[in-house]
Every structure is written in C-alpha cells, then in structure tokens.
Amino acid sequence: MLKITKYVWADILQNRIVLIYTVFLMVVSFTLFGLDSNPAKGLMSLLNIVLMVVPLISVIFTTIHFYNSYEFIELLLAQPIHRTRLLLSEFLGVSSSLMTAFLVGVGLPVAFFAGSATGLSLVGAGLVLTLVFVSLAFWASVLTRDKAKGIGLALLLWFYFSLLYDGLVLAILFSFSDYPLDKVMLVLTMLNPVDLARIVVLLHMDVSALMGYTGALYQTFFGSALGTVYASSILILWAILPLWVAVRVFRRKDL
Amino acid sequence: MIIVEHLTKRFGRLTVLDDVSVTLQPGQAVSLIGPNGSGKTTFIKCLLGLVIPEECDMRVDGQSVRDHWSYRDKIGYMPQISRYPDNMTIRQVISLMTDIRQGKNAQLDTELIDTFGLPALYDKTMRSLSGGTRQKVGACLAFLFNPPILILDEPTAGLDPLASEILKAKVLHEKANGKLILITSHILSDLDELTTDVMYMQEGQLQFLESVEWLKQKTGETKLNRAIARLMATHDSATKTEADKPVRTLF
Numbered sequence: 001m002l003k004i005t006k007y008v009w010a011d012i013l014q015n016r017i018v019l020i021y022t023v024f025l026m027v028v029s030f031t032l033f034g035l036d037s038n039p040a041k042g043l044m045s046l047l048n049i050v051l052m053v054v055p056l057i058s059v060i061f062t063t064i065h066f067y068n069s070y071e072f073i074e075l076l077l078a079q080p081i082h083r084t085r086l087l088l089s090e091f092l093g094v095s096s097s098l099m100t101a102f103l104v105g106v107g108l109p110v111a112f113f114a115g116s117a118t119g120l121s122l123v124g125a126g127l128v129l130t131l132v133f134v135s136l137a138f139w140a141s142v143l144t145r146d147k148a149k150g151i152g153l154a155l156l157l158w159f160y161f162s163l164l165y166d167g168l169v170l171a172i173l174f175s176f177s178d179y180p181l182d183k184v185m186l187v188l189t190m191l192n193p194v195d196l197a198r199i200v201v202l203l204h205m206d207v208s209a210l211m212g213y214t215g216a217l218y219q220t221f222f223g224s225a226l227g228t229v230y231a232s233s234i235l236i237l238w239a240i241l242p243l244w245v246a247v248r249v250f251r252r253k254d255l
Numbered sequence: 256m257i258i259v260e261h262l263t264k265r266f267g268r269l270t271v272l273d274d275v276s277v278t279l280q281p282g283q284a285v286s287l288i289g290p291n292g293s294g295k296t297t298f299i300k301c302l303l304g305l306v307i308p309e310e311c312d313m314r315v316d317g318q319s320v321r322d323h324w325s326y327r328d329k330i331g332y333m334p335q336i337s338r339y340p341d342n343m344t345i346r347q348v349i350s351l352m353t354d355i356r357q358g359k360n361a362q363l364d365t366e367l368i369d370t371f372g373l374p375a376l377y378d379k380t381m382r383s384l385s386g387g388t389r390q391k392v393g394a395c396l397a398f399l400f401n402p403p404i405l406i407l408d409e410p411t412a413g414l415d416p417l418a419s420e421i422l423k424a425k426v427l428h429e430k431a432n433g434k435l436i437l438i439t440s441h442i443l444s445d446l447d448e449l450t451t452d453v454m455y456m457q458e459g460q461l462q463f464l465e466s467v468e469w470l471k472q473k474t475g476e477t478k479l480n481r482a483i484a485r486l487m488a489t490h491d492s493a494t495k496t497e498a499d500k501p502v503r504t505l506f
Contacts, residue, residue, distance in 0.1 A: 003354040007340070007347060014342035071338035075396075078303045078332040079355050082324050254266070255305040 004076070004086065008093025009100075012065065018101050021057050025105025039114035040205065043122055047201050050106065050126045051194055055133045056158050062094050062137035063154040067147040074255050087138070087250050091243060095134040102126050118204040121228070125197040128232070131239040132193045133158070139242040142250045165192045185217055193238040196231045203227050256280055257302065257404065257435065262311040264297055264459075271297045272308065273459040281403065284426070284436040285464075286446045288483070289456035295439045296335065298456065299406055302437075303332055315404065328356065331402040335409045337393035341382040345373060345392055348381065349399070356400050364401045367394060370421050387413050394422055398429070405429060405436045411445050423449060443480035453483065 012018055028049055033042040066073075069090070076086055106126055110119040140153040169188055173181060189195045221227065257279040264272040272294045279285055287295050300306040302313065304320055304327065313320040316329055339348050353363070368374065371391045381389065390413040397405060407426070411419040426449050430436055440446055453470060455462040463486075467479060476482040 003351065007343065007351050010347075011340040011342045068338075069340060071334065071336055072340060074305060075332070075334055075337075075393075076355070077305055078327060078330070078334070079352065080325050080328040081355055252307060254307060255300065 002089070002092075004089035005092040005096065008090060009097045012094060012097035013100060017061060018097065021061075021098075022101040022105045025053070025102065026109060029106050029109035033109060033113040039116075040118070043110070043114050043118055043201075044205070046106070046110075047122055047125075047198070050122065051129070051198055052162060054102065054126050054129050055162060055194060058098055058130045058133035059137045059140075059154045059158045060151065061098065062134045063141050063151050064147075065094060066090070066138065066141035067150060070255075077255065083251050084247050087142075087247055088243075091134065091138055095131050098130050098134060099127050102130055118201070121201045121204040124232075125200050125235075128235045128239065129193065129197050132235065132242075135239045135241075135243040135246070138246040139249075142246045142253060161192055161194045165195070182217055182221075186221065189217075190234050193235055196235050196238070200228055200231045200235070203231075256316055257437075258312075258314045259302075260312040262298070262301060262308055262313065264294075264301060264306060264308040264311075271459050272301065275456075275459075275461045277454065277461060277464055279435055279437065281435045282430070282433045283452050284430045284438065284450045285452045285454050286450040287437060287439040287454045287456065288441075288443070288446075289462075293456045294459040295456055296408060299332075299408055299437070299439065302406065303327065303330065329402050330404045330406060331397035331400060333393045333397035333405075333407045333410055335412070337386075337389040339381040339389065339392070341380065343381050344378050345381070345384075346377040348392060349396070352396055352399065362401060364398055365395075367398050367421070367425050370425075371395065371418065387415060387418065390414055391418060394425075398425060403434055405434055407436070407438045409440055410438060411440065411442060419445070443483065444478075447479040450479070453479070455483070455487070 029046055032045045032049075033039060035045075036042055073086065073090070077083060103123070107123045110123055113119075136157050137154050140157060141150050143153065144150050169185075172184075172188070176184075189199065257277075259278070260276045262272050262275040263270070275294075275298065287298065289295055297306055301308050301311070302315070302320065304324065307321075311321070315326045318326040320326060343351075349368075371394075373391065373395060376384070376388065381392075384392075394407075394410060394414075397407065405426075410422055410426075414422060423445065426436060426438070430449070430451075436449075438446065438449065450467055452464060452466050454464045467482075470479070470482045470486060471477060474482045474485040476485060
C-alpha cells in the first residue's frame with residue numbers, strides 16, 4: 001500500500017500548484033511574524049489565513065488531482081490490487097504531500113518565531129484540517145464522474161464550512177436568543193471542522209476577548225486541556241468519516 | 256481461460272450489456288468488434304472488475320471475478336487512453352507496476368520496452384511525452400509481467416506505423432506462446448493477421464463468436480473486413496432491419 005503512496009507523494013510535491021502553495025504560506029508566515037515583535041499577534045493573524053486557505057487549497061487540489069488521475073487509477077485497478085487499498089493509498093499520498101507543503105510553509109516559520117504550545121497547536125490544527133478537507137474532497141470526487149460537478153461540490157463544501165456556516169449559527173443564535181443555547185452551541189461547533197480547528201488554537205491563546213462565544217464556551221465547559229482533547233478527537237472523526245463513506249462508494253463504483 | 260455467463264449491465268435505464276455469454280480459450284486471439292457504443296469497452300471493464308455488473312458468472316482461470324482481485328494477476332491490460340501522473344518518469348511508472356505485482360511474476364518480459372527504444376527515455380517525465388509514446392508505455396506494461404491473458408483496447412490507435420508493426424509482431428509471438436488475447440479495434444486490416452476468432456457485438460448483445468476461417472469460408476472472401484461486412488449484411492437482413500444502419504456506416 002505504501003508503495004503507491006510513495007509515488008503519489010513524490011509526484012505531487014513536484015507539482016507547480018503545490019510549490020506555489022508552499023511558497024505562498026511561507027511568505028505570508030514570515031511577513032506576519034515580521035510585522036510585529038510579539039509572535040502571539042503574528043500567530044493570531046496567521047490562524048485566520050490558515051483557516052481560510054488550507055481548506056480551500058486542500059479541497060480543490062485533491063478533487064482536481066483525483067479527476068486528472070482517473071485513467072491512472074483505472075490502470076492500477078486493472079492490476080491485482082484491492083480497491084479499498086488503492087483509494088487509501090491515494091488518500092495517504094495526497095494528504096501527506098499537502099501536509100508536507102504545510103509543514104514547510106507554516107511549520108518552519110512558526111518553529112522559528114513562535115515555537116510555543118500555541119504555535120504547535122496552530123500547526124497541528126492546519127495539518128488536521130488538511131486531512132479533513134482532503135477526506136471531504138475524496139468523498140466529493142467518488143460521487144460523480146463529471147469533473148465539473150465534482151469540483152463544484154468540493155467548492156460548495158468549502159464555501160459552506162468556511163463562510164455560510166458561521167452565518168447560519170449567528171442566525172440561530174439571534175432568533176433563539178431568549179433560550180439557553182450553551183449546549184446547542186457545543187453541538188453546532190462540532191458540526192464544523194473549521195470552527196473546531198479555530199477553537200483548538202484559541203484555547204491555547206491567552207486572548208479570551210478574541211475567543212468568541214464558542215471558544216469561551218469550550219473554555220468554561222472543559223477547560224483548556226480537556227477542551228483540546230475533545231475538539232481534536234471530533235476533528236479526527238471529521239477526517240475519518242467522509243473517507244469511510246468515500247471508500248464504501250468507491251468499492252461499488254463503475255469506473 | 257475466460258468464461259462469461261449471462262453478463263448483464265445497465266447504466267440507469269440504458270442496457271449496455273444484455274445477457275452476454277462467451278467462453279474464450281488459451282491460444283485464441285479474439286477480435287472484439289462492433290459499432291461505437293456497442294458495449295465493447297464495458298465488456299472489457301467488466302472482465303477487469305472496473306465495472307460491476309448486475310448479474311453474471313464470470314471466471315478467469317477458474318477464479319470468480321466478482322468481489323475478487325487476485326485473478327487480475329493473470330491479465331495484462333492496455334487501456335484505450337494512457338494517462339499517467341505528470342511528474343512521474345517512465346522508470347518510476349515501470350517500477351511502481353513492478354512493485355504492485357512483485358513476487359507474483361519473477362520473470363519480466365522487457366522485449367517490447369527494448370524494441371520500442373524506451374530505455375533512452377527512461378528519465379523523461381510523463382508530461383513531456385507525446386500521446387503515442389505514452390501509448391507505447393501502456394503496451395509495454397501490459398506485456399511486462401508475462402500474463403497468460405492479454406486485453407488490448409484499441410492498441411494501435413495512437414501508434415505510428417513502425418510501432419504498430421512492432422506491437423503486432425509481439426501479439427503474434429505471444430499468440431504462438433499459447434496466450435489468450437482479446438483485442439478491440441476499428442482498424443480491421445490490423446486485426447486480419449492477428450486474430451483467430453471474431454466476437455461481434457451490437458447494442459450490448461453478442462451477435463456471434465466464430466473463427467476467422469469459418470467466416471471466410473462461409474462468405475467466400477479472403478479479407479477479414481470484407482468477410483465481416485458481407486456477413487453483417489446477411490445477418491442483418493435475416494434478423495432485424497433497423498440495425499442495418501450502423502453497420503453500413505462502420506464498414
């Protein structure tokens with residue numbers, strides 16, 4: 001299984017888009033840390049960029065890559081190899097190469113300027129977010145044979161989790177403001193991996209004013225340590241579940 | 256040996272394969288022909304397990320195809336369109352395939368790689384290769400592991416005359432070695448020298464599977480393309496007339 005992963009990983013790392021992605025992340029990180037002598041502020045700004053850019057690139061790149069490798073996947077499936085294994089190898093190859101790009105682009109500067117627990121949590125959140133959105137992209141890709149539809153669905157997923165969801169939550173908060181919504185909010189944040197990643201990082205920052213409603217909730221409900229464990233485990237679930245569904249669909253799929 | 260019984264496949268309401276049953280023996284070189292959309296590629300994909308049929312009993316060398324994958328060890332497949340990851344080199348593609356099939360075929364058949372002169376291009380990336388060269392790589396991969404069954408989907412379509420002759424010579428050679436070869440092609444003159452049997456499909460149904468000698472004798476023609484054209488004409492007028500059109504335009 002790791003054989004295919006190895007080749008996919010090496011192939012993607014030479015891809016021009018992934019190189020640009022790496023350089024972009026690196027330039028942004030160095031610039032943000034260079035702007036202010038306080039690395040905590042740099043981390044704060046970097047967090048917002050990571051939460052936007054990492055899901056977008058992961059989801060779009062993975063979908064395009066999947067459709068471009070369609071003929072190659074077909075050829076590999078004509079070899080003695082199990083479908084589940086092939087899809088998991090592809091997943092590992094794509095996600096590990098994007099994670100490598102992220103580690104180089106954000107991990108290095110963070111280690112250089114802000115090698116604290118907060119910095120570490122930001123890098124961790126970025127890595128898990130990559131996994132989550134690569135997983136979602138695989139699900140979108142196996143659902144349809146049409147490249148345009150697949151990419152459209154992938155974009156829609158990003159749009160929903162990064163932009164729409166917050167608006168929906170605000171609308172719920174606003175219209176039910178007469179009721180106690182603490183527990184409801186805990187459930188609602190669980191349903192959005194981007195929110196969860198934000199909370200994981202914010203729990204490590206000493207910026208309660210910036211934590212927002214949900215962050216403060218996690219703080220009071222679980223405290224820093226338990227809140228991190230809880231949010232991280234649900235994030236991992238977010239990475240596993242779409243992939244599991246994708247594997248199930250792929251096993252019965254006509255190529 | 257390939258045994259297919261009652262193979263039926265539908266895509267939505269469209270029946271692509273309709274109760275196809277055939278038995279193919281080692282040493283046979285079977286030409287799978289038929290108009291566009293007659294289900295040739297779907298038939299091949301069913302054999303390879305790429306398309307999962309509704310009902311069917313398919314066995315390759317005694318092993319059931321359904322929900323299994325190890326039987327593909329016995330099949331070399333050359334797809335109609337060869338596309339590989341952009342930044343991989345020919346060397347990497349070949350070593351990846353060797354890795355996947357490792358230990359199952361100790362002896363590699365590199366004859367085709369050498370006659371195509373691929374070693375000179377080993378370190379070029381797939382992106383920089385022409386369509387024809389990629390097609391050559393596809394052909395080499397099909398023959399590389401010395402499989403007893405070869406499935407070639409439009410093998411000569413993108414190849415130059417020289418490469419196409421090399422490939423044909425290789426197919427003849429393997430046929431003489433007692434392998435089972437299944438070829439689809441629209442270029443009937445290419446198939447003439449290669450095939451022992453013709454499998455004709457139309458609208459998802461198997462029309463006939465007969466030996467070339469039988470076909471030529473029955474029609475009194477010496478060329479395969481003429482023999483098939485004549486046979487289809489009589490076949491159609493005898494069975495159904497609405498199928499007349501696609502056949503005329505094809506040949």
